[in-house]
Amino acid sequence: MKAVVDKSLCVACGACADTCPWVFRMGADGLAEAYRGFGRTELDAAEDAAQDCPVGAITLSRSSS
Ligand code: SF4
Numbered sequence: 001m002k003a004v005v006d007k008s009l010c011v012a013c014g015a016c017a018d019t020c021p022w023v024f025r026m027g028a029d030g031l032a033e034a035y036r037g038f039g040r041t042e043l044d045a046a047e048d049a050a051q052d053c054p055v056g057a058i059t060l061s062r063s064s065s
Contacts, residue, residue, distance in 0.1 A: 001062050003034035003046055009057035016053055020045035024058075032057070 003023050005016070010031045016024040017032060022042045027033040038046055050058040 001039065001043065001046070001060065002037045003050070004059045004061065005032045005034050006057045006059070007031045007033075009055045011055055013054060016049040016058060019052060020049040022046075024049060034058075 005024070007029075012026070012030050012032070014026060014032075017026050020042065023034055023036060023038045023046050024032050025035050046060055050060050
């Protein structure tokens with residue numbers, strides 16, 4: 001699975017990187033990025049991060065690509 005951050009929406013609050021650092025981190029541009037794919041172990045945390053994003057910038061995909 002993978003996550004995508006829409007950087008045009010991200011307000012750099014840092015919540016996703018705090019909630020799920022296995023998938024999200026703050027990039028050099030100050031905005032969040034999804035830096036790796038993830039498996040079932042991280043799915044709950046990734047879903048929490050997506051739901052808690054204040055601007056809905058995170059999309060999760062079950063695609064393995
Ligand atoms: S939770 Fe949303 S707004 Fe906050 S840093 Fe992550 S992607 Fe950006």
